[in-house]
Amino acid sequence: MRPTVRFLLAHPAHFVALGFGSGLAPKGPGTAGTLAAWLLYPLLRAPLGDAVFLMFLLTAFVFGIIAAERTGRALGVPDHGAIVWDEMVPFWLVLFFTPPTLAWQLAAFALFRVFDILKPPPIAWADRRVKGGFGVMLDDVIAAGYTLLVLAVAARWLET
DSSP states (O other): OOOOHHHHHHOHHHHHHTGGGGGGOSSOHHHHHHHHHHHHHHHHHTTSOHHHHHHHHHHHHHHHHHHHHHHHHHHTOTTOTTOOHHHHHHHHHHHHHSOSSHHHHHHHHHHHHHHHHHOOTTHHHHHHHSOHHHHHHHHHHHHHHHHHHHHHHHHHHHHO
16 A cells, blocks of 8 residues: 555544654655755754754654554555655654764765665564564664764764
8 A cells, every 4th residue: 555645644543653744755765855954854853952862763753663663554564665764763763863964964865865765684583574664663773873984984084
């Protein structure tokens, strides 16, 4: 089933899981969701201190488990491509630790998408083995970890 605007608006969990509509993109919904997260980040981040923002991310992760589970069940596909909240929350975490320049954020965007698409171990393992809403969210958190690791190595290498 391909979700529609009607489906998106049928339940708050669908609205969130489908990334406020970005998951309805006909091509590359994961990339569209990540781009939406990037565009929303300054609005979410600006009014919040570090600790409050990290608590927001934790809350968004937990709500994402519930929203992805409910939406996946309604769509008949547990990790439907239109569910993009799992891209958004981990990418907000990546942006939190990424220098606020276009070059670094563009690198973060590209790396995150590459890791999410290619799914090197243990991302592929988590994607296959961990089920339900938690599994939907987990593989992208691991992709965020890979992204942050590569960015940290690059930052260290560039400073020498």
